[in-house]
Amino acid sequence: MNNISLTLHNILHDKYNFKTFRPGQEETLMSVLSGHPTLSILPTGSGKSLLYQLPAHLTNGLIVVISPLISLMQDQVDRIRQQNQFKVAMLNSNLDFREQTQILKTMQQYRFLFTSPETLVKPAVQQKLANLDISMLVVDEAHCISQWGPNFRPEYLLIKDVIRRIAPQRLLMLTATATPSVTKDIITKMGLDPNAVKIIRQPVDRKNIFLAVHRLPDEHTKQENLIEMINKLGPGGVTYFSSKKVTNQVAELITKKTDLRVGIYHAGLSRIERYQVQQQFMHNQLDLICATSAFGMGINKNDIRYVIHYHMPGSIESYVQEFGRAGRDGLAALSLILYAPGDEFIQDNLVQTAVPSVESLEAVLQKRLPLNVFGEEQDLIDFYLQHHYSPQQICQILDEQNLLSKKRVRTMLNYIAGDHCYREVINAYFGQDDFQKPQMCCSYDQPDWQVDDLDLPAVKQQVQVKSTDWQTIIDNLFHDGSI
Incomplete structure (x- = not known):
């Protein structure tokens, strides 16, 4: 050395x-x-x-x-x-x-x-x-x-x-x-x-995480399956959604149908509220987080036992980032995607950027139209105009990015609908074909898997009193002295 x-x-x-x-x-x-x-x-x-x-x-x-x-x-x-x-x-x-x-x-x-x-x-x-x-x-x-x-x-x-x-x-x-x-x-x-x-x-593969997909016929069945799985899995989980509204609705449903202490996390909450929920989850004062993709980047919690995607992720990259928050201690963990027909359209809408016409961009440059005509995209458009991109260049950049985003969604959909080992698909996507399958690999290789087969470690619980719903949790957060 x-x-x-x-x-x-x-x-x-x-x-x-x-x-x-x-x-x-x-x-x-x-x-x-x-x-x-x-x-x-x-x-x-x-x-x-x-x-x-x-x-x-x-x-x-x-x-x-x-x-x-x-x-x-x-x-x-x-x-x-x-x-x-x-x-x-x-x-x-x-x-x-x-x-x-x-x-x-x-x-x-x-x-x-x-x-x-x-x-x-x-x-x-x-x-x-x-x-x-x-x-x-x-x-x-x-x-x-x-x-x-x-x-x-x-x-x-x-x-x-x-x-x-x-x-x-x-x-x-x-x-x-x-x-x-x-x-x-x-x-x-x-x-x-x-x-x-x-x-x-380094290889992207996380052998301790079992990869599973449940393909379900409709939204109602999906909710029932989610509740069934969470009741079996218990504390120590994150469930991801693509909609703030659905996050709130399903969090309330989970609270009613399980004994878990449920918190929510999305951009509709204030910064202080999000920080409080994150801290309570980190200290095992919440059992489950229902969140949009705003939650999790950089979260240093080793004992998350499962990550469930209620809505399909927008890309393989974001999926790997999000399920990778489970099992950081190297012990057994689960990644589960719940899919119902039409879920892909939610992601299609989320990842697409509205592309203005060349004529409207030229009108803004000539001061014939205000910048705010572009709505939510005005800051993005203003950046390119300030840095001297032509209207044609701006449209080309945004069109190309929309095509890439749609391709990522289709790749994710193919993963969900595919007839190959899920671990093989992910490793191949990242150019890593040389890997060894773990005994408990994925639901393609083990279609009859059960939660008990995974041998998930028990999650330590520091607070035994269950809050009645997530609104009560948010109310209590401002009076617990943790910030």
Whole structure:
């Protein structure tokens, strides 16, 4: 073991109380510390946050972490503060102008800065960072560059310009899900030389998670099946929905039909409400979360035993991200998709961006129409117009992204309807055909599977009193002193 490797192992043991690195961690650290632009593709639950926290013990200067969600930033900031080793700041839209100005003035005092792409690209932020010693720039959830950048959060496309301006000593990109084509797209959109980027890829397969699909005839049967499964599975689960309205309705139904303490999590709740629900779930004061895709990214809860998708996911990538939140302790867990005919149309509507006409874009450029004529898409359109894209280019970009999104939905539908081992399909999708099937693999290989066959560990329950419904839980959250 060379000196750098020995030092890394010593820090891992002394500062983080781990005996060994997980697969891919040490290789990533060695690469990024050597100054190579590094893209590390490690499965969900493999400890990616360690890859930018540990280098702070070996380097000087500011480590800037670009994160897609405020809840994810907050989770990482809280963890670093609990360790009480480094000073950390968060810079995002939740802070008012005075708070942001104060952080910018004192930036040199921090070792970590967590921020969003939208905040990072602001001229004042870039100017401040350009005058500091940036030890490392980290792009967390780097698949967002490819999947979100063009038609959802285009500021991701400007990160390459920020890199040139602030000149970080090291660059690290992290994700759990990137196919070979997405990997190539990330590197291209970051403006990097493909030959200079070190790619570290670990198998996406999580052998401890049993993959199951229930194809059901209609919505009523689906609800009945969900209740039946949850009663068998018990506490320690997350159920995903594609609709806030259905999330609320089914959460209320589960509360009535089971003994579980149920919480809800979606964008219709305030930030404080979402934070409270997340914290209660983390501390086993809730048994089940009913959530939209807004929940889960960066959740560091090891003992989630099952993830159920009430509505089909919009892509294989998002599916793997979401079911990967189960079984992080390496023990048995379940991923279950409930499908009824027509579910795919919900995703088709969600993933499509309204494409304006070339004529309307030209009218806005000529001030003959106001920008708000584009409704929810006006910020996206404004970004492209501000960065001198022509109307024809804008329409082409959005059309191409809509086609890609529809293709991802069809691929997910083929997975659900397919006549192949589900684990084989997922591994092949990510270009990983060389893998070993676990004994309990999937419901295609074991069509008569039962919950008892999975040997799911019991979930510790800290609070035995059951709240009557999720509204009561929300009411109580504001009086429990946890925030």
